[in-house]
Amino acid sequence: MANELRLYAIVNKEALANAKGNRGKMHAQAGHAFLHAWWDAERRFPEAAHRYRDTQAALKVVLAAENAAELQEMYEKIRPLCGCTLVVDAARTVFAEPTITFLGIGPIAREDAPDWLQSLKPLI
Numbered sequence: 001m002a003n004e005l006r007l008y009a010i011v012n013k014e015a016l017a018n019a020k021g022n023r024g025k026m027h028a029q030a031g032h033a034f035l036h037a038w039w040d041a042e043r044r045f046p047e048a049a050h051r052y053r054d055t056q057a058a059l060k061v062v063l064a065a066e067n068a069a070e071l072q073e074m075y076e077k078i079r080p081l082c083g084c085t086l087v088v089d090a091a092r093t094v095f096a097e098p099t100i101t102f103l104g105i106g107p108i109a110r111e112d113a114p115d116w117l118q119s120l121k122p123l124i
Contacts, residue, residue: 008037008062009102010065011064012066012071012100013064018095022094025089032104034060037082038104039083048107062122063120065103084106087100
C-alpha cells in the first residue's frame with residue numbers, strides 16, 4: 001500500500017556470527033531496534049510515530065548489513081529523516097565487549113526511504 005509506514009531492524013552480520021547461534025539474544029536485540037527507533041521517532045518525528053502506532057499493519061522489516069561500521073554510516077545518513085537508534089549490547093552475557101548489533105530505523109514510508117536502505121537484503 002502506498003505510504004505505509006515501516007520500521008526496519010538492520011542486523012550486523014558480524015555480530016550475528018559472533019553470537020554463535022544464540023537466536024534469543026539476537027531476537028531481543030531486534031526488539032530493542034524496533035522499540036527504540038519508534039521512541040526516537042516519538043520524540044523527534046511525533047506525527048510519523050503516531051500514524052504508525054495507529055495503523056493496523058505495523059509493518060516491520062529485518063535486513064542485514066556486513067558490519068558495525070556500515071550500521072554507523074547508515075545511522076548518520078538516516079538520522080535527519082526519521083527515528084533511528086544504534087543498538088549496543090552491553091556485553092553481560094553473549095558478547096565479550098560492547099557490540100553494535102542492530103540499527104533501528106523508522107517509521108518511514110518505503111517511498112521516502114533512501115535507495116541504500118531499499119537495496120539492503122533481507123535477513124534469511
